[in-house]
Amino acid sequence: xxxxxxxxxxxxxxxxxxxxxxxxxxxxxxxxxxxxxxxxxxxxxxxxxxxxxxxxxxxxxxxxxxxxxxxx
Amino acid sequence: xxxxxxxxxxxxxxxxxxxxxxxxxxxxxxxxxxxxxxxxxxxxxxxxxxxxxxxxxxxxxxxxxxxxxxxxxxxxxxxxxxxxxxxxxxxxxxxxxxxxxxxxxxxxxxxxxxxxxxxxxxxxxxxxxxxxxxxxxxxxxxxxxxxxxxxxxxxxxxxxxxxxxxxxxxxxxxxxxxxxxxxxxxxxxxxxxxxxxxxxxxxxxxxxxxxxxxxxxxxxxxxxxxxxxxxxxxxxxxxxxxxxxxxxxxxxxxxxxxxxxxxxxxxxxxxxxxxxxxxxxxxxxxxxxxxxxxxxxxxxxxxxxxxxxxxxxxxxxxxxxxxxxxxxxxxxxxxxxxxxxxxxxxxxxxxxxxxxxxxxxxxxxxxxxxxxxxxxxxxxxxxxxxxxxxxxxxxxxxxxx
Numbered sequence: 390x391x392x393x394x395x396x397x398x399x400x401x402x403x404x405x406x407x408x409x410x411x412x413x414x415x416x417x418x419x420x421x422x423x424x425x426x427x428x429x430x431x432x433x434x435x436x437x438x439x440x441x442x443x444x445x446x447x448x449x450x451x452x453x454x455x456x457x458x459x460x461x
Numbered sequence: 462x463x464x465x466x467x468x469x470x471x472x473x474x475x476x477x478x479x480x481x482x483x484x485x486x487x488x489x490x491x492x493x494x495x496x497x498x499x500x501x502x503x504x505x506x507x508x509x510x511x512x513x514x515x516x517x518x519x520x521x522x523x524x525x526x527x528x529x530x531x532x533x534x535x536x537x538x539x540x541x542x543x544x545x546x547x548x549x550x551x552x553x554x555x556x557x558x559x560x561x562x563x564x565x566x567x568x569x570x571x572x573x574x575x576x577x578x579x580x581x582x583x584x585x586x587x588x589x590x591x592x593x594x595x596x597x598x599x600x601x602x603x604x605x606x607x608x609x610x611x612x613x614x615x616x617x618x619x620x621x622x623x624x625x626x627x628x629x630x631x632x633x634x635x636x637x638x639x640x641x642x643x644x645x646x647x648x649x650x651x652x653x654x655x656x657x658x659x660x661x662x663x664x665x666x667x668x669x670x671x672x673x674x675x676x677x678x679x680x681x682x683x684x685x686x687x688x689x690x691x692x693x694x695x696x697x698x699x700x701x702x703x704x705x706x707x708x709x710x711x712x713x714x715x716x717x718x719x720x721x722x723x724x725x726x727x728x729x730x731x732x733x734x735x736x737x738x739x740x741x742x743x744x745x746x747x748x749x750x751x752x753x754x755x756x757x758x759x760x761x762x763x764x765x766x767x768x769x770x771x772x773x774x775x776x777x778x779x780x781x782x783x784x785x786x787x788x789x790x791x792x793x794x795x796x797x798x799x800x801x802x803x804x805x806x807x808x809x810x811x812x813x814x815x816x817x818x819x820x821x822x823x824x825x826x827x828x829x830x831x832x833x834x835x836x837x838x839x840x841x842x843x844x845x846x847x848x849x850x851x852x853x854x855x856x857x858x859x860x861x862x
Binding site for chain 1: 574
């Protein structure tokens with residue numbers, strides 16, 4: 390599973406940092422999303438999926454994920 | 462495809478009559494039970510769509526085919542005659558990108574998660590001092606005026622650089638602006654007075670800058686003084702009314718469910734407990750207004766270009782498919798151990814609440830500290846709810862401990 394961010398879509402809500410602080414950061418220079426790591430550990434997958442789902446700007450894309458999981 | 466409405470057209474905004482005092486007006490969940498998108502009528506007589514489904518509300522708030530620009534001639538308004546109050550420079554909450562993004566980005570650095578985390582000791586101090594004052598030499602208090610209102614008001618005044626001594630004045634003005642029963646004339650006067658107050662204040666900050674948000678806005682050469690004042694009004698009103706009402710409603714609700722209060726005491730469950738309170742209470746009962754810029758298929762109907770829609774956060778946040786499930790209470794009940802993180806209480810899309818990290822920190826600290834320091838907290842008289850306000854909340858909550 391990989392994650393990428395589109396900084397042009399970021400609206401700095403901070404939802405990603407709240408839900409997956411190990412993976413996402415807010416850049417000190419422009420307050421936009423920044424990845425703290427590009428290689429994800431399996432135990433981070435759920436948090437990153439949630440961060441992607443909850444991003445209000447739809448700026449976080451998850452690829453190479455196993456078949457869709459739904460619900461809480 | 463367009464389906465004919467199967468239920469009577471609902472007049473907006475619906476009234477709080479009967480039903481649970483912590484829930485939205487019953488007419489909204491009743492409409493939601495008939496379908497995710499139904500017909501409603503605005504006070505000026507125009508029809509609009511009431512969007513109550515979770516997926517549909519997310520679409521309305523995140524799809525650029527729905528505009529937040531209040532200057533659109535068909536933008537839905539919940540006060541009769543209020544269209545004449547709309548100015549050429551509304552605050553950025555009521556603008557679309559790119560101007561919305563340009564103005565919002567002037568503020569994002571102020572509400573970074575790490576910036577808010579660094580404020581926690583200061584918020585804790587404000588909460589502790591408010592409780593010291595509330596409990597000094599007495600055994601009863603009104604939790605609204607003695608705790609729920611002063612805490613967020615002191616925090617936002619500190620951040621913005623607004624003198625707290627002025628709080629009576631701006632609180633009374635914001636009440637009038639948020640009161641659904643205010644006349645257009647009362648709204649106009651309150652709007653002018655609060656704008657004048659912020660214009661004066663930002664002018665003073667421009668002359669004598671301090672280390673606060675208004676000084677930084679006033680110093681910008683890419684923001685007109687009027688836009689800076691409008692931004693100040695938005696931050697001041699949004700920064701204290703919402704959080705204050707969440708603190709008082711949460712406290713009143715928890716006092717009815719004392720068996721769940723331990724959920725606040727554990728640092729591992731406190732953040733989730735606050736998300737559940739945000740979900741269930743969803744204080745913006747009247748929903749978020751948008752206008753369609755193109756024809757959009759939504760929840761089985763066609764919303765036509767130029768039609769207004771109201772995105773109802775409170776019904777979306779009670780969707781059983783999203784928030785229910787085995788082992789949990791029904792979604793119109795409090796369950797601090799539910800995974801409520803998908804809630805839409807802060808909205809969704811590019812307008813989602815900018816101050817949400819601050820709101821979360823304030824709610825976590827205020828509620829944890831209140832029930833830790835006053836374990837015997839209990840009701841001591843009749844409560845009053847703000848049924849007349851566009852931001853739902855409480856007028857009074859007598860307590861003893």
